[in-house]
Amino acid sequence: MGATSRAPDAHDHPPGGSRPARRRLSVDRRREELMAAALELFSKHDAEDVSVDDVASAAGASRALVYHYFGGKQELYVTALRGAAEELEERLRPVGGGSALEEIADGLTRYFDFVEDHAAGFAALLRGGPANRTGEVGEIVESVRRRMLRMITHRMRVEEPGAALRVTLRSWIASVEIAGLDWLENRDMDRATLESLLVDQMTALLGVAARHDHQVNVLLADLLPMRAQ
Amino acid sequence: MGATSRAPDAHDHPPGGSRPARRRLSVDRRREELMAAALELFSKHDAEDVSVDDVASAAGASRALVYHYFGGKQELYVTALRGAAEELEERLRPVGGGSALEEIADGLTRYFDFVEDHAAGFAALLRGGPANRTGEVGEIVESVRRRMLRMITHRMRVEEPGAALRVTLRSWIASVEIAGLDWLENRDMDRATLESLLVDQMTALLGVAARHDHQVNVLLADLLPMRAQ
Numbered sequence: 429m430g431a432t433s434r435a436p437d438a439h440d441h442p443p444g445g446s447r448p449a450r451r452r453l454s455v456d457r458r459r460e461e462l463m464a465a466a467l468e469l470f471s472k473h474d475a476e477d478v479s480v481d482d483v484a485s486a487a488g489a490s491r492a493l494v495y496h497y498f499g500g501k502q503e504l505y506v507t508a509l510r511g512a513a514e515e516l517e518e519r520l521r522p523v524g525g526g527s528a529l530e531e532i533a534d535g536l537t538r539y540f541d542f543v544e545d546h547a548a549g550f551a552a553l554l555r556g557g558p559a560n561r562t563g564e565v566g567e568i569v570e571s572v573r574r575r576m577l578r579m580i581t582h583r584m585r586v587e588e589p590g591a592a593l594r595v596t597l598r599s600w601i602a603s604v605e606i607a608g609l610d611w612l613e614n615r616d617m618d619r620a621t622l623e624s625l626l627v628d629q630m631t632a633l634l635g636v637a638a639r640h641d642h643q644v645n646v647l648l649a650d651l652l653p654m655r656a657q
Numbered sequence: 658m659g660a661t662s663r664a665p666d667a668h669d670h671p672p673g674g675s676r677p678a679r680r681r682l683s684v685d686r687r688r689e690e691l692m693a694a695a696l697e698l699f700s701k702h703d704a705e706d707v708s709v710d711d712v713a714s715a716a717g718a719s720r721a722l723v724y725h726y727f728g729g730k731q732e733l734y735v736t737a738l739r740g741a742a743e744e745l746e747e748r749l750r751p752v753g754g755g756s757a758l759e760e761i762a763d764g765l766t767r768y769f770d771f772v773e774d775h776a777a778g779f780a781a782l783l784r785g786g787p788a789n790r791t792g793e794v795g796e797i798v799e800s801v802r803r804r805m806l807r808m809i810t811h812r813m814r815v816e817e818p819g820a821a822l823r824v825t826l827r828s829w830i831a832s833v834e835i836a837g838l839d840w841l842e843n844r845d846m847d848r849a850t851l852e853s854l855l856v857d858q859m860t861a862l863l864g865v866a867a868r869h870d871h872q873v874n875v876l877l878a879d880l881l882p883m884r885a886q
Binding site for chain 2: 600611616621622632640
């Protein structure tokens with residue numbers, strides 16, 4: 429963390445720069461540094477063992493500043509997770525241009541970019557933590573899953589997925605998650621192979637659902653005109 | 658709950674029954690009733706809103722008895738979840754007699770019997786709760802998943818699954834979980850169809866993995882001699 433291009437902060441004094449804009453940027457950056465430090469710590473240690481002092485010290489900030497920005501450890505944890513979830517959703521936003529399956533494969537690559545870039549945050553997001561005591565972490569994870577489901581059905585031009593399509597896509601999303609966690613734990617398969625396995629899984633799972641359900645059968649003929657069932 | 662066959666309790670006085678055995682049975686039964694009441698409440702309400710008093714009152718017991726058996730709400734919650742997980746693992750124990758895929762399909766039926774019989778407990782187990790603050794719930798859920806993975810690979814006569822088989826089976830187990838939760842949430846697909854969809858998913862996912870991995874390819878030829886890849 430902190431190795432990205434450096435934004436101007438309070439120590440930079442360009443001759444005629446506007447002070448409020450500079451100060452605002454510095455505040456945002458400070459907050460981001462605290463969040464990055466928090467995510468890193470929460471994902472590498474049992475949340476019970478991470479203190480506000482640890483986060484402050486990892487970010488080179490005061491304990492008071494952490495409380496000022498976040499209110500406390502629980503809020504810091506939830507905020508950091510929410511930030512990670514928002515970044516993931518932002519990355520998954522479809523760029524357009526390919527077939528539905530190509531775009532889903534492309535989204536998968538961006539999902540694994542996120543897993544790779546934010547290994548700690550990803551594991552923290554899915555493993556849950558202290559905030560689950562009020563269901564907030566579960567809600568964040570569920571919200572990402574719902575968003576992924578909507579992105580996929582939207583790209584497939586499906587307004588309201590039937591039971592078979594919904595279960596199939598939710599299954600696949602769960603597969604992608606578990607594959608991401610498994611990859612972080614074992615790293616014994618290269619990413620390209622794993623991604624290609626998951627794309628093939630999507631096609632195969634849709635093929636299975638098509639045998640059970642008319643909506644999926646019609647959809648699949650549209651998605652895979654070359655190898656219609 | 659409590660509608661199952663009634664075991665003898667303190668009010669039954671068979672002429673020559675052994676008192677210690679009767680008392681022991683009664684203690685176990687009381688504890689089970691408290692656990693059943695706890696699971697039911699924890700899964701129907703936000704854990705924050707369930708008190709020891711609620712559990713005691715639902716089981717027709719005193720608050721002191723709950724503390725006596727479990728120590729407190731957190732311990733009660735973890736104990737109830739652990740009990741549910743043990744019951745699930747017990748039900749999944751293979752009975753033998755069929756082909757590997759038949760036994761897996763049979764295990765799936767018993768998994769959904771559990772989901773149906775213990776809807777509240779199943780949802781509680783997977784949704785997590787207050788105990789996640791110390792990772793105990795996550796550990797219980799993970800332990801069930803690991804046990805399922807071992808049961809399946811053992812039945813497939815695989816000592817050490819390679820990366821592709823491991824990821825594929827973990828994906829499928831995640832699919833089964835999400836399908837169980839989805840079924841409880843929506844109930845818009847009949848169980849037999851859903852189970853058959855999941856068995857077909859297993860075959861299809863192994864077929865995908867076989868295209869990427871030699872171990873799975875050899876395994877699949879053994880599992881599905883009729884439609885070897």
